[in-house]
Amino acid sequence: EVQLVESGGGLVQPGRSLRLSCAASGFTFDDYAMHWVRQAPGKGLEWVSGIRSNSGRIAYADSVKGRFSISRDNAKNSLYLQMNSLRTEDTALYYCAKDDGSGSYVFDYWGQGTLVTVSS
Amino acid sequence: DIQMTQSPSTLSASVGDKVTITCRASQSISSWLAWYQQKPGKAPKLLIYKASSLESGVPSRFSGSGSGTEFTLTISSLQPDDFATYYCQQYDTYPYTFGQGTKLEIK
Numbered sequence A: 001e002v003q004l005v006e007s008g009g010g011l012v013q014p015g016r017s018l019r020l021s022c023a024a025s026g027f028t029f030d031d032y033a034m035h036w037v038r039q040a041p042g043k044g045l046e047w048v049s050g051i052r053s054n055s056g057r058i059a060y061a062d063s064v065k066g067r068f069s070i071s072r073d074n075a076k077n078s079l080y081l082q083m084n085s086l087r088t089e090d091t092a093l094y095y096c097a098k099d100d101g102s103g104s105y106v107f108d109y110w111g112q113g114t115l116v117t118v119s120s
Numbered sequence B: 001d002i003q004m005t006q007s008p009s010t011l012s013a014s015v016g017d018k019v020t021i022t023c024r025a026s027q028s029i030s031s032w033l034a035w036y037q038q039k040p041g042k043a044p045k046l047l048i049y050k051a052s053s054l055e056s057g058v059p060s061r062f063s064g065s066g067s068g069t070e071f072t073l074t075i076s077s078l079q080p081d082d083f084a085t086y087y088c089q090q091y092d093t094y095p096y097t098f099g100q101g102t103k104l105e106i107k
Helices: none
Strands: A003-007 A011-013 A018-025 A032-039 A045-051 A058-060 A068-073 A078-083 A092-099 A109-112 A114-118 B002-009 B010-013 B019-025 B033-038 B046-049 B062-067 B071-075 B085-090 B101-106
Touching: A003 A092, A003 A114, A011 A045, A018 A032, A018 A092, A018 A114, A018 B019, A032 A078, A045 A068, A045 A078, A045 A092, A045 B085, A058 A068, A109 B046, A114 B002, B010 B019, B019 B033, B019 B085, B019 B101, B046 B062
Parallel strands: A011 A114, B010 B101
Antiparallel strands: A003 A018, A018 A078, A032 A045, A032 A092, A045 A058, A068 A078, A092 A109, A092 A114, B002 B019, B019 B071, B033 B046, B033 B085, B062 B071, B085 B101
């Protein structure tokens, strides 16, 4: 059974940093691209960042480019999101999502999310 | 960026109804469209990919159609478990954008 478990969320002041983690199990992690997708409270979904299986291709939404950094450790079956210079508009539930295998940014499994609140 | 616009934003229907949700793209995305279902407090669930391909394990009452700029998600006979919010997502062009969502409510 595929499982994705996010952690690392919390309350942080604007301008500070936070690092999210996603522990994956139930599939061959290093065969799949992985993504972060966020959802602001009461709002819709926004793709944030994605990373190919071998970290060879990385992409970011314009809203986080230059501030967020995605990485993965295939030996630990883990995905990360380093978030710097956080803004109030980054407040959201952050989901870790597995690519469906086609590398085409379709998300077939999602974690339950970790909440990031940016507030002074 | 490609804008994805869903209609309606809210839909009231009854168990057994056939319902259709529309998603329009601001430019052609071929068939690179997915549909997700999200229930309150839960993560989204993939229903349809490549506009009309049913994800494994998804009931056959769900179907998708369309290409280019106009797409539909149809539920042939609503079940109690189907009341949720539905999102379309284009994956033709970076950034990979979602529609604003359609909330399907019990009438």
